[in-house]
Amino acid sequence: MNWPDFLALGFMRNAFATGTAVAIAGSLVGYFVVLRRQTFTAHALGNIGFAGAAGAQLVGFSPLGGLVVTTLAAAVWLTFVGARLSERDLGVGMLLMLALGLGVLFLNIYSANANAALGILFGSVLGIGERQMWVAIGVSVLVVVLLAILFRPLRIVTINEDFARAHGVPVELVTLAFMLTLALSIAVAVPVIGALLTFAIFVGPPAAAQAWTRRVGTGLALSVVLAVVQVWLGLLASYYVDYPATTWIAGLSFAVYLASRIGRPMGAAA
Amino acid sequence: MRPEDAEGAKPAIAVAGLAAGRGRMPAFRDVTFTVPPASLTVLVGPNGAGKTTLFEALLGLLRPQAGSVRILGRAPREARRYVGLVPQSARLAHEHQLAGREFVAAAFRARRLGLPLARRETALAVGEALAAVEAQDLADRRLGTLSGGQRRRLLFAQALVNRPEILLMDEPLAELDPAAQRTVVGLAARLRDRFGLTIVFSTHDVNPLIGIAERVLYLAGGRGVIGPIEEVVTGEVLTKLYGVPMEVFEARGRRFVVQDDAVMAAAPEEVAAAR
Structure with missing residues (x-):
């Protein structure tokens, strides 16, 4: 096959495929994260996943497996403990603190893996192998399917929880299902963008989309477009200018955010 | 339609000997009333008298500790699709950036799984609901x-989008200025008169509904009394209900409930709190 220059190498093809899958799933989930004001939760899940990955490496398991298991467990915990909105940040922050404390212990015990840890914290999209690529694509497809199934109950629970509860929507079940979906998509996004930078995909593009459009369908579509373009441009830039892809993607995400705040229609503030 | 016109018609809501509450102690017991179709009933009472509990029982979210609830002749859980609730708007996030029509559309057949692919049907239902409350x-x-009044309109439209026959409104006058209160009361009356909806409207103050609501259901002291406002909001009835001497003064067509020289606008929790 005649690949364009930047796709000639296998690892670049893996990076594009994985980055695209993660950007699509992450920005769709992220649209609801932003609407539900759970951005801190999304951020924390990635970092809690870091501790899981470090711990898994320590005992000889796959870091990706550790990521998935810990983010899912944290999602269940956060759904049922400290779920009340007024205390949510407290509950999320304390769990995040505990996880990071354990994470640094795991690194301390097994210091040979400091580089791997850096890859989890800041992303290592160019180091993604073929197997990991297929896992990320598979999980992303699953995340999109789950979101499509959950869409209507999730939308009403997000927009008017009291209404949803009164009309027989199982609010707790929908919330748990969404948190697990979020955890899955975070787990596969962490190796791509980094545990510390999940905002670049999960928050930046959806927040800009919500500033630009007041319709749900258009907002979801715009979120995906922004996230995918960011990832592609970031990968291209890192190929031609040898800075980390994460840096480029984060920079682009910030630029989109800035543009959405400046170019906001009047009267849309608040 | 006045209650006397509806005699003999099948009641929209029939509650008999109801005791219900969240804890072990019911918020009220032995509450009995029927609500005829296409009528407007005000639900008043001090905080903690069980207004929300009663709504939960009508929606089938709470099992009665005693007595029975029938909605259009069915058990509440089976009548769910005929009942719309307008929840208190205080709990809505104020900073939502979505359009009004998205807010209403979100409620359309919201219990079903999968993507909302019936776009034309949704648009039709949303358009009807917005038109019914003049919120196009x-x-x-x-x-x-x-504004608060505009949000209230959208909350009404949201509750109407699945075409219910009964509308429960939880404190729709809260936090509104008198002009917006009049508009909201007018909307409720219009939904009853034009669309034949059966409305139960909870509020702290019956006065905005005098001359509009056919009946009042007054919950206090763990019990309830139902009847026309002029028969229920009286010193004699409220004294029995509260178990302490109560007086009701009338001025310019408004009613003021008085206990121990303290005046209240038809609902006494300010006084209860001050004690």
Whole structure:
């Protein structure tokens, strides 16, 4: 096959495929994260996943497996403990603190893996192998399917929880299902963008989309477009200018955010 | 339609000997009433008298500790699709950036799984619901930019989008200025008169509904009394209900409930709190 220059190498093809899958799933989930004001939760899940990955490496398991298991467990915990909105940040922050404390212990015990840890914290999209690529694509497809199934109950629970509860929507079940979906998509996004930078995909593009459009369908579509373009441009830039892809993607995400705040229609503030 | 016209018609809501509450102690016991179709009933009482508990029982979210609830002749859980609730708007996020029509559309067949692919049907239902509360002009406005009265309109439209026969309104006058209160009461009356909806309307103050609501259900002291406002909001009835001497004064067509020289606008929790 005649690949364009930047796709000639296998690892670049893996990076594009994985980055695209993660950007699509992450920005769709992220649209609801932003609407539900759970951005801190999304951020924390990635970092809690870091501790899981470090711990898994320590005992000889796959870091990706550790990521998935810990983010899912944290999602269940956060759904049922400290779920009340007024205390949510407290509950999320304390769990995040505990996880990071354990994470640094795991690194301390097994210091040979400091580089791997850096890859989890800041992303290592160019180091993604073929197997990991297929896992990320598979999980992303699953995340999109789950979101499509959950869409209507999730939308009403997000927009008017009291209404949803009164009309027989199982609010707790929908919330748990969404948190697990979020955890899955975070787990596969962490190796791509980094545990510390999940905002670049999960928050930046959806927040800009919500500033630009007041319709749900258009907002979801715009979120995906922004996230995918960011990832592609970031990968291209890192190929031609040898800075980390994460840096480029984060920079682009910030630029989109800035543009959405400046170019906001009047009267849309608040 | 006045209650006397509806005699013999099948009641929209029939409650008999109801005791219900969240804890072990019921918020009220032995509450009995029927609500005829296409009528407007005000639900008043001090905080903690069980207004929300009663709504939960009508919605089938709470099992009665005693007695029975029938909605259009069915058990509440089976009548769910005929009942719409307008929840208190205080709990809505004020900064939502979505359009009014998205807020309403979100409620359309919201219990079903899968994507909302019936776009034309949804648009039709949303358009009807917005028109019923004269809120077409809010369809493309962002939620975060709306006034309290405008949000109340969208909450009404949201509750109407699945075409219910009974509408429960939880404190729709809270936090509104008198002009907006009049508009909301007028809307409720219009929904009853034009669309034949059966409405139960909870509030702290019956006065905005005098001359509009056929009946009042007054919950206090763990019990309830139902009847026309002029028969229920009286010193004699409220004294029995509260178990302490109560007086009701009338001035300019408004009623004021008085206990121990303290005046209240028809609901006494300010006084209860001050004690």
